[in-house]
Structure formats: C-alpha cells, structure tokens
Amino acid sequence: MSRKSSYQLMQGNEAVAEGALAAGVNFFAGYPITPSTEVAEILADRLPANGGKFIQMEDEIGSIAAIIGASIGGCKTLTATSGPGFSLMQENLGFACLAEIPLVIVNVMRGGPSTGMPTSPSQGDVMQSRWGTHGDHPIIVLTPATVEEAFQYTVKAVNLAEKYRNPVILLMDEVIAHMRARVSLPPASMVEKVNRVQPNMPPEWYLPYERSATGVAPMASFGDGYRYHVTGLVHDAKGYPTANPNECRDNIRGLFTKIERGFREICMVDYECMDDAEHAIVAYGSMVLSARSALEQLRESGCKVGLIKLGTLWPFPRFALEQYLPQLKTILVPELNMGQIYREVLRVNAGKAVIEKLNRVNGTLITPNEIVKTVKGLIR
Amino acid sequence: MISNSQLVNKYFRHNKKFPHIWCPGCGIGIILGNMLRAIDALALDKNDIAFVSGIGCTGRAPVYVDFNTLHTTHGRALPFATGLKLARPEMKVIVATGDGDATAIGGNHLIHACRRNIDITTIIFNNYIYGMTGGQYSPTTPHGDKAYTCKLGNIERPFNISQLVEAAGATFVGRTTSYHTLQLQNIIKKAILHKGFSVVEVITHCPTTYGRINKKGSAVDMLRWQKEVAVDKSRADKMDPKELEGKIITGVLMERELPEFCEQYDTIIEEAQNQQQGKSK
Numbered sequence: 314m315s316r317k318s319s320y321q322l323m324q325g326n327e328a329v330a331e332g333a334l335a336a337g338v339n340f341f342a343g344y345p346i347t348p349s350t351e352v353a354e355i356l357a358d359r360l361p362a363n364g365g366k367f368i369q370m371e372d373e374i375g376s377i378a379a380i381i382g383a384s385i386g387g388c389k390t391l392t393a394t395s396g397p398g399f400s401l402m403q404e405n406l407g408f409a410c411l412a413e414i415p416l417v418i419v420n421v422m423r424g425g426p427s428t429g430m431p432t433s434p435s436q437g438d439v440m441q442s443r444w445g446t447h448g449d450h451p452i453i454v455l456t457p458a459t460v461e462e463a464f465q466y467t468v469k470a471v472n473l474a475e476k477y478r479n480p481v482i483l484l485m486d487e488v489i490a491h492m493r494a495r496v497s498l499p500p501a502s503m504v505e506k507v508n509r510v511q512p513n514m515p516p517e518w519y520l521p522y523e524r525s526a527t528g529v530a531p532m533a534s535f536g537d538g539y540r541y542h543v544t545g546l547v548h549d550a551k552g553y554p555t556a557n558p559n560e561c562r563d564n565i566r567g568l569f570t571k572i573e574r575g576f577r578e579i580c581m582v583d584y585e586c587m588d589d590a591e592h593a594i595v596a597y598g599s600m601v602l603s604a605r606s607a608l609e610q611l612r613e614s615g616c617k618v619g620l621i622k623l624g625t626l627w628p629f630p631r632f633a634l635e636q637y638l639p640q641l642k643t644i645l646v647p648e649l650n651m652g653q654i655y656r657e658v659l660r661v662n663a664g665k666a667v668i669e670k671l672n673r674v675n676g677t678l679i680t681p682n683e684i685v686k687t688v689k690g691l692i693r
Numbered sequence: 694m695i696s697n698s699q700l701v702n703k704y705f706r707h708n709k710k711f712p713h714i715w716c717p718g719c720g721i722g723i724i725l726g727n728m729l730r731a732i733d734a735l736a737l738d739k740n741d742i743a744f745v746s747g748i749g750c751t752g753r754a755p756v757y758v759d760f761n762t763l764h765t766t767h768g769r770a771l772p773f774a775t776g777l778k779l780a781r782p783e784m785k786v787i788v789a790t791g792d793g794d795a796t797a798i799g800g801n802h803l804i805h806a807c808r809r810n811i812d813i814t815t816i817i818f819n820n821y822i823y824g825m826t827g828g829q830y831s832p833t834t835p836h837g838d839k840a841y842t843c844k845l846g847n848i849e850r851p852f853n854i855s856q857l858v859e860a861a862g863a864t865f866v867g868r869t870t871s872y873h874t875l876q877l878q879n880i881i882k883k884a885i886l887h888k889g890f891s892v893v894e895v896i897t898h899c900p901t902t903y904g905r906i907n908k909k910g911s912a913v914d915m916l917r918w919q920k921e922v923a924v925d926k927s928r929a930d931k932m933d934p935k936e937l938e939g940k941i942i943t944g945v946l947m948e949r950e951l952p953e954f955c956e957q958y959d960t961i962i963e964e965a966q967n968q969q970q971g972k973s974k
Binding site: 340342358361362364366368370371372374375376378379380381382383384385386387388390404405408534535536537538540541542543544545546551553554 | 709739740741743745755756760762763765771773774776777778779780781783784802805958961962966968
C-alpha cells in the first residue's frame with residue numbers, strides 16, 4: 314500500500330505495525346495480550362495483503378519459536394507482547410541470541426510483576442529485557458518516547474536485527490502504545506531497509522558461524538542450498554555443538570564482539586539544553602515527555618538543567634553520560650519502576666555527581682511538576 | 694534399496710565429528726536410519742528437507758545428517774517448524790521428538806499443530822522415559838513401571854500418543870516399532886507424502902535407563918518384546934478387545950483429507966490482495 318507522506322492521527326501500537334511493514338517485516342507470530350494486541354490485529358489484516366504471513370500461536374513460547382523458524386527460512390520477523398508473554402519468551406530469546414537469529418520483539422510494558430496492572434503504564438521490564446534469558450548474551454533494546462518514534466524505532470529495530478543477526482527488543486510504555494498523536498510517516502520508498510548479509514560462496518565452502526570482518530557471519534536461509542545446522546548448544550564455526558574450551562570462548566565472546574563493534578550505531582541518544590547544563594535529567598520512554606515539559610519550566614526559572622534522552626537502553630550508552638559528567642552537579646533519573654536505569658547511571662557516574670531517583674510503581678505517570686519540584690530540591 | 698554404506702555416504706555429514714552420543718543398543722539410530730531410507734526411496738532433494746528437533750536423546754538426531762537441520766529448545770520443535778514451514782511452504786519439514794519432548798513440555802504445541810493441520814511430518818520416538826537426563830518417568834511411562842523418579846512404580850496413567858494426536862486433529866497417524874523396520878520405512882514414506890499434519894509414533898527402547906530399572910533385559914530382549922506385542926491393524930481389526938490387551942496396534946491407524954494450513958493461508962493472501970486491488974480501483 315502506498316501511503317503519501319501526510320499527517321495522520323495514530324496510536325503507538327499502530328505506528329509499530331506501520332514501521333514493521335515499512336521495514337519489510339513479512340512474518341508475524343503472536344498471542345493476544347493487553348496492551349499490545351493492536352499490533353497483532355493490524356498485522357493480521359495488513360500482512361497477507363502485502364504477501365506476508367500472520368499466525369496466532371497457542372502461546373508466547375510458540376510465538377517466538379515460530380518467528381525464529383520463519384527467520385531461518387528467510388523472513389523478516391516480529392512479534393508483539395507484554396510482560397507475562399515476554400516472560401514466556403525468555404528461553405527462546407536466548408536461543409535466538411546464541412543461534413544469532415534476526416527478529417524483533419515488541420514488549421509493551423504493563424505494571425508488574427505477574428499479571429500486574431495490564432492496562433497501566435510501567436517501565437518495569439528494563440532489566441528483564443537485558444537479563445531475562447539465562448546466560449551471558451548481548452541484546453539490543455530500543456525505547457521510543459513518542460508515537461512517531463514508535464514508527465522510526467521499529468524500522469531501526471528490524472534493521473539492527475538484520476544487520477547484527479541479533480534479537481532486538483522494542484520496549485514501549487503502555488502510554489506510548491495507546492497514545493494518539495499527529496504523525497507524519499515517510500513514504501515506504503524513503504524508509505531505509507537493511508537485509509541480512511547472505512553467503513556468496515559455494516555451499517561446500519560455507520561455514521555458517523564464521524564471522525566476517527564486520528563480526529557478523531553471513532546467514533543462509535534454509536532451502537537455499539546451504540544445508541547447515543542451527544542449535545541452541547554452544548557451537549563451533551560449522552554450527553556443530555562443541556565442548557572445546559577455545560571454541561566455546563570464541564562462540565560466546567563473538568556474540569559480544571559484534572555488538573561492541575556496532576555500539577555507536579546502535580546507541581541512540583538525544584540531548585536537549587545540555588551545553589551549559591549543570592544538572593541533568595536522564596529519561597526514556599514516557600518519562601521523556603514529562604521531563605521535556607519540566608525542562609521548559611526549569612529553564613524559564615533560570616535553572617541550568619538539560620535532558621539526556623535514551624533511545625537505546627541496551628547496550629547502555631554510557632558515553633552519553635560520561636561526556637557531561639565533568640560539568641554536572643546532579644542527575645535525576647525519573648522512572649516508572651523502582652530504579653532500574655538509575656543503577657546504570659550510578660555505575661557510570663562512579664561518584665562524580667549527585668544522583669537522585671524519582672520512582673513510581675502505582676500505574677500512574679510522574680508529572681512534569683513533580684520533576685520540577687525534585688530538581689529544584691536537588692539544586693538547593 | 695540403498696546399501697548401508699551408500700546411505701552413510703549420501704546422508705551423513707562428512708565434516709561432523711563422530712561418534713554420535715547415543716548409548717550402545719539405543720533404538721534412535723534404527724529409526725533415524727530408516728527415516729533416511731524412506732527419504733531416499735522418495736528421491737527427495739536434500740536441499741528441500743528441513744529436519745527439526747527438540748531436546749533430549751532424539752533431539753540430537755538432526756546434527757548428524759546432511760539436511761537443513763534445526764535443533765531447537767525443549768518441547769518447541771513444532772512451533773519452530775511451523776514458522777519455517779510457513780516461510781518455506783515448498784520444503785518438506787520433518788520433526789523428530791521424544792515422548793517427553795512431544796507430549797509433556799511440548800504437549801500444547803503438539804495438539805495445536807494437529808489442530809492446524811499444517812503439512813509437517815512428526816516422528817515421535819517413544820521409549821517411555823527421559824533418557825538423556827538419566828531415566829525419569831515421562832507421560833508415556835506405563836502405569837506401575839519404574840523410573841528414577843518413581844522407583845516404587847509410576848502412579849500416573851500414560852498418554853496413548855496415537856489416540857491423542859488423532860483426537861487433536863492430525864490427519865495421518867501411523868504407529869510402529871523400531872523392530873519393524875520395513876513397516877517403519879513405509880509409514881514414514883506415507884507420512885511424508887501425506888498433505889497435512891502427520892504423526893508417526895515409533896515404539897522404541899532405552900536399554901540404559903528404562904530397560905535397566907524395569908529389568909527388561911538387553912536391547913535385543915527389548916526388540917523381541919516389540920516384535921511380540923505388535924499387532925498389525927489389519928489383524929487387530931478382526932480381534933476382540935480382550936485379545937488386544939497389552940498389545941500395540943501398528944500400521945497406518947488413520948488417514949483423512951482436510952484442508953492444509955499453508956494452502957489455506959495462500960487463499961487468504963489471494964483474497965486480501967484482491968480486496969486491496971478492489972479498494973485502490
């Protein structure tokens with residue numbers, strides 16, 4: 314469907330579905346769950362018209378399994394879920410990390426733990442998205458703060474997944490998912506699309522896990538004549554299970570190396586009023602909106618405050634903080650959890666500035682006025 | 694028929710380090726070998742075959758053979774295979790799974806794959822036990838039999854896998870044993886050719902765990918038992934239920950024609966595209 318670049322009223326979940334289609338996603342498997350269901354509903358309608366496929370699986374374990382299978386078959390794949398479903402996906406998420414399968418999981422966060430608050434905003438899954446599956450593994454986690462970003466970051470998520478052969482998680486606040494905003498989406502032809510690198514050598518020379526100079530191995534699709542093995546066991550360059558300590562080391566370290574090489578490209582950070590800032594607010598997701606409004610008020614009253622907006626949560630963009638630490642006296646981290654990114658900020662800060670957290674876990678947002686009050690209290 | 698050395702040359706991976714991981718006397722190799730003979734008899738292109746497995750002794754089968762092979766997580770082979778089949782409907786997707794993998798941790802996926810009637814052939818290697826972890830009772834361990842988590846006897850009643858998958862909607866159900874190798878080849882051939890979700894249950898033996906704790910003797914003794922308890926469906930149909938007690942009915946137990954999932958989805962795509970063209974006109 315050709316959509317002209319014009320303004321539309323659209324909610325975050327809708328923007329995610331549009332982003333997925335624009336990025337070339339042609340396979341979705343999912344299971345209904347509030348507050349992400351709209352993504353599945355829209356893609357169930359739109360994918361077949363684009364020649365893509367949608368399947369509703371029996372649970373979220375099956376959903377992620379199906380998108381891994383389809384990705385191995387050459388599709389660009391995505392699923393959407395919320396906390397309880399994301400918990401169920403964790404084992405196969407680890408499989409995708411180790412087997413290096415491109416895919417995107419959209420996790421529209423609800424209040425947790427457990428069934429929690431299904432229709433309320435929360436940012437409680439920040440650490441789960443980083444460490445939810447067992448074992449050491451790299452992960453890419455993006456978090457949009459606006460409806461327009463929900464589109465852009467979904468495209469980016471699909472492209473990063475393809476480029477780095479790694480699962481990418483789009484972590485979205487419920488309030489972004491369901492907020493309606495006026496957005497202008499680019500025409501499909503203007504959207505950058507990245508496709509995974511495929512092998513160009515004859516099949517008998519193909520080593521499925523031999524990394525190229527970029528740190529990423531070319532990925533053949535099943536059925537294309539490159540018969541190879543994919544496993545969740547630690548494996549050698551041929552893809553076969555191994556217990557050889559050197560090969561095990563190369564496998565696990567290689568996973569990290571490819572993400573480290575792409576670190577700058579993966580990290581999306583925006584800075585607002587940071588040049589002369591002596592105080593900073595570090596925010597992501599819906600908290601960016603409250604922080605922006607607070608920033609305006611604080612600047613009007615003469616406070617030298619700036620905003621560091623994290624679009625990428627993992628790998629944690631530590632440079633975003635480090636470059637400003639010499640000029641910062643205080644940093645405030647407002648979050649809809651008990652302080653999950655706060656700890657990262659503490660770690661990077663290493664005692665240089667005063668770090669304060671502002672947390673809320675009752676299903677409501679932190680208002681701009683609360684941020685203003687807290688920052689003023691800190692400055693005093 | 695293909696000779697053993699030809700079979701090994703043609704289908705085993707030459708760059709894979711052998712030996713395999715299975716114990717001496719294990720039945721899995723017999724089933725795998727006959728699956729390869731069935732594939733060879735059908736003259737399928739190796740590039741068109743995806744061989745998918747879960748976790749456990751059976752889960753290790755794909756790594757040795759020269760197809761597109763996918764060794765997934767415990768119980769999840771079927772949803773991985775479902776995604777792959779939808780992405781590549783032209784491929785023959787074969788799933789190898791054990792009794793625990795298929796009917797305990799993967800039980801939900803199994804019944805839903807049956808219900809969907811997606812064109813996948815699932816071979817269930819049923820040896821009544823979790824072998825790789827050392828012999829714990831599974832959903833098919835017979836009532837009263839022992840395992841290392843029920844040394845005083847299993848108080849749970851077992852699934853009858855063939856009945857389970859038939860009730861869940863599979864459109865081809867076959868059962869045989871690792872003793873009846875020609876029947877095994879034939880049923881696998883028919884299952885692969887069947888359009889829809891096909892299940893082949895193969896009764897096999899684990900002499901190392903189930904056999905040892907239940908004093909079933911050697912692998913040969915266990916194969917002999919398979920020979921003795923098996924009754925072909927053609928004969929069983931003429932026997933009364935009393936005579937069939939303790940027997941295992943083998944053969945193609947059920948075959949029916951119902952719309953296949955991928956083909957149905959193709960009509961959805963066609964319809965959706967027609968609707969869209971109608972809108973844009």
